[in-house]
């Protein structure tokens with residue numbers, strides 16, 4: 001018995017060592033030489049193999065969405081690989097459904113460039129650019145939420161659709177040795193091409209939000225890339241618009257409200273905004289101004305942590321309570337939601353009880 005256990009122990013140690021050697025060899029010794037990359041049967045370039053496809057594309061100034069910074073946890077960096085991608089890796093499978101697999105979609109941060117590749121990438125993603133910029137103002141909206149106005153340098157201009165996001169780069173800082181990208185929705189009007197405004201909440205021990213809240217100062221240079229995302233107003237529709245957000249989820253909604261104003265869109269619009277207390281109702285004055293400017297717009301804040309003694313005469317509870325209270329049915333309505341995955345899950349469930357379907361509910365999860 002003891003002999004069997006010793007043999008099993010030796011065998012597993014040997015296979016562990018072998019796996020380690022293979023990993024190290026793959027990382028440090030493997031030389032894949034020059035690889036040719038062809039995108040959409042059109043754009044072609046040659047690169048040195050060995051990096052992930054995501055990083056290789058970045059080096060060519062081609063930016064795919066990558067909210068987790070290449071860790072394989074956001075599932076946003078998908079692109080089609082029709083030749084040369086090798087087998088789908090275990091780290092990709094949880095993000096790839098049947099349709100994705102049929103369409104040869106892969107997570108570009110997990111695939112290593114080891115041979116010539118043929119890729120399919122949606123044309124709008126090929127328009128994403130890298131921008132150098134300067135933070136020209138920072139406002140503290142609450143103790144944990146900052147509003148940044150970021151002026152783009154060198155006369156560059158950004159074109160985006162309200163609702164889209166950019167990826168802000170945090171450079172190395174004390175306590176974090178690596179560059180990291182994270183997604184932040186653009187809060188400013190799309191008519192502003194020379195700057196973007198972002199609303200960024202602090203996440204304890206979060207890599208990028210620690211940089212933004214503890215290190216970033218007015219006048220600092222920053223880089224971001226984008227725009228990305230398919231969360232935006234369905235413009236060909238005349239349906240009533242139901243906007244639902246909590247916390248920093250207000251950011252893309254603000255950009256959409258500017259769009260309603262600038263494009264004279266008069267669809268009936270209601271914005272349910274959830275916060276804990278009155279001081280967490282960020283940009284409440286602006287929201288009330290939108291009520292003055294947009295004839296068909298109403299702002300309905302709802303607070304979850306007010307006591308009976310608080311002088312708050314608005315709605316109390318969560319945004320799901322507001323859906324229950326104000327929305328009778330889904331007739332000729334579209335809902336747009338933004339915020340934490342937990343809020344979105346419970347709000348979508350509530351909307352579906354009212355008759356909404358996947359066709360008239362659109363959302364951006366900040367997770």
Ligand SMILES: Cc1cc2nc3c(=O)[nH]c(=O)nc-3n(C[C@H](O)[C@H](O)[C@H](O)COP(=O)(O)OP(=O)(O)OC[C@H]3O[C@@H](n4cnc5c(N)ncnc54)[C@H](O)[C@@H]3O)c2cc1C
Nearest residue numbers: 067182183184185199200201203206207208209248251366
């Ligand atoms: C499309 C999109 C748009 C987004 N827009 C915005 C925006 O406009 N404003 C904004 O503030 N954020 C936004 N986010 C979230 C943002 O991208 C980051 O995930 C967030 O700022 C945390 O980044 P971090 O590097 O500080 O934390 P990380 O280092 O990534 O995370 C540290 C830890 O905190 C956890 N964590 C991450 N996010 C949260 C959270 N929100 N609450 C609690 N725990 C968390 C992680 O699981 C991890 O354990 C958006 C996300 C997406 C996908």
Ligand code: FES
Nearest residue numbers: 066070072075109
């Ligand atoms: S970048 Fe997030 S999964 Fe690939």
